Amino acid sequence: DGGITQSPKYLFRKEGQNVTLSCEQNLNHDAMYWYRQDPGQGLRLIYYSQIVNDFQKGDIAEGYSVSREKKESFPLTVTSAQKNPTAFYLCASSMQGNQPQHFGDGTRLSIL
Amino acid sequence: KNEVEQSPQNLTAQEGEFITINCSYSVGISALHWLQQHPGGGIVSLFMLSSGKKKHGRLIATINIQEKHSSLHITASHPRDSAVYICAVKPSGRGTSYGKLTFGQGTILTVHP
Numbered sequence: 001d002g003g004i005t006q007s008p009k010y011l012f013r014k015e016g017q018n019v020t021l022s023c024e025q026n027l028n029h030d031a032m033y034w035y036r037q038d039p040g041q042g043l044r045l046i047y048y049s050q051i052v053n054d055f056q057k058g059d060i061a062e063g064y065s066v067s068r069e070k071k072e073s074f075p076l077t078v079t080s081a082q083k084n085p086t087a088f089y090l091c092a093s094s095m096q097g098n099q100p101q102h103f104g105d106g107t108r109l110s111i112l
Numbered sequence: 113k114n115e116v117e118q119s120p121q122n123l124t125a126q127e128g129e130f131i132t133i134n135c136s137y138s139v140g141i142s143a144l145h146w147l148q149q150h151p152g153g154g155i156v157s158l159f160m161l162s163s164g165k166k167k168h169g170r171l172i173a174t175i176n177i178q179e180k181h182s183s184l185h186i187t188a189s190h191p192r193d194s195a196v197y198i199c200a201v202k203p204s205g206r207g208t209s210y211g212k213l214t215f216g217q218g219t220i221l222t223v224h225p
Contacts, residue, residue, distance in 0.1 A: 033212075042116065042198070042215035058212075088153055100145065101213070103155035 002027045006091050006104035013078070013085065014112050021076045021107045023091035030096060032074035036060060037088040037106075046089075049074055078109065086111050115139050118199050118216035125223050131186040133219045135199030138180065142204040145213065146173050146184050149196040158184070158197075189223045196220050 004025045013019045025032065031050050035043040045058030049068040063082025068074055074093075078085045088108050092101040116137045125131055135144070146158040159166050159173040161182065166173050170189075175182040186193055199216040 040217060042114070042217045043200075043213075044215075045212065048212060090153075090155065092155075100157040100160050102157070103147075106153040106155075108153070 004091060004093055004102055004104040006089075006107050008107060009105065011107055011109045012112050013109060016080045018077055018079050019085075019109070021078070021089055021091075021109070023074045023076065023104060024072055025074075025093045025102070026072060027093055027102060028071070029093035029102070030071070031094045032068070033092045033094075033101065034058075034064075034066065034074070034076045035090045035092065037090060043090065046076065085109055114217070115203075115214050116199055116201055116216040118197075118219050120219060121217065122220045123222070125189050125221070127190055127223055127225050129189050129223075131189050131193075131221065131223075133184045133197050133199075133221070135182045135184070135216055136180060137182075137199075137201050137214075139201065139214070140204045141177075141180075141201040143202040144175055144182050145200040145202070146182075147198040147200060149198060149218065151195070155198070186221075191223045191225050194222050 007022045033048040034046040037043050044060050046064050047055055047058050047066040049055035052068055052071050055066050055068050065077045088106050090106045091104040094101040119134045144161045147155050148158050149155045161175045170187045172185040196218040198218045200213040
């Protein structure tokens, strides 16, 4: 079945470490997105990519980096520059324009 | 003020009750989405609207573009409907940003048996 796979489901990071969250889709979608969700707040866009080898900053890109070397994959790296990384991270994908977004099950990142 | 506001923030109902969740937005949009987030965190897209009304099973979504308002209704609610319901809009006039959405803070629905 087609869908989006995020891994791992839970992730722990030590202070000062970079960590990479995986997102893979087999829906043949052009666009992919990374969101951050904090308690009591709406999802906020970190980065998005409309096509392979291209990506754009979202509303809260500081302290994060991404790559889009393959259509299926859009990994997110949380760098040590991100001062408050503890959150729930969701990856999504869509076809063009106004098509519904398909979401992964998320990765919960915590700082040790 | 957030561009997308949902009400109520928390909603408790008894099984069988009719439920309404509201979403108001302050920008021009090309589409509005209703999403459901389960306790484990995964999100499912319920509806995408640009006008009028859509129905799927016990769920009904309506939108009034002039009033910048949308509602999600659940008829004959059931405990398995317990989830967070999220409204999101695709603002219009923002170039070629594929699917870039602005989200409400979500409504936590709990349906008791």
